[in-house]
Amino acid sequence: MRTSKLLTTISFTIVLLLAMNANAQKFDKLDKSIMDRAYYPSNAAKRTFEKSDEAKKASEPQIRVTYSRPAKKGREVFGKLLKYGEAWRVGANESTEILFVNDVTFGGKDIKAGRYSVIIIPTENEWTLKLNTELDGWGNYGYDDTKDIASVAVPVTKNNKEIENLSIALYKASDSVVHLKIGWDTTIAEFPITLK
Secondary structure (H helix, E strand, O other): OHHHHHHHHHHHHHHHHHHHHHHHOOOOOOOOOEEEEEEEOOOHHHHHHOOOHHHHHHOOOOEEEEEEEOEOOOOOOEOOOEOOOOOEOOOOOEOOEEEEOOOEEEOOEEEOOEEEEEEEEEOOOEEEEEEEOOOOOEOOOOOOHHHEEEEEEEEOEEEEEEEEEEEEEEEEEEOOEEEEEEEEEEEEEEEEEEEO
16 A cells, blocks of 8 residues: 555656646747847857957947847838837837947937847837836836936938838947947938947
């Protein structure tokens, strides 16, 4: 009887462990909006392949943006899918985040090195980009404008060709200024970031 109880306990424990292990092996379904990263300099992630130490050092990341890339899919994006005057997470799924490796100036304010979420308030003629200290959120659901630390409003330009998936790039605009360029559908906006 004692052996039978022991075998039952062992069998139950094994079944329980197998069930827990089976759940631990499940993966999330493939997301329709791919997560991507933009770097400044743009070759930062591939700096290992540079031939010289000097080139590798010059390619060390200074800014990184992590975002999801929703597709247009024939929809009218601005003014319809994304309402004018309302906060937008600049992508899909998780909130878009920017990492400054060093201190920068944004919107006339000194910004400490670190991670920040990015929110845009689009209108037909301009976008206002806000840096916010709330991190690891989903969409705009946790957006709290009292945690905004800086903002910049810039005019938008129209592109002749549609940009199917939201796209973000970082490029050198002048000696100490990097532009954060965001485009989707036929709309593009560029936000200046001054390196220190």
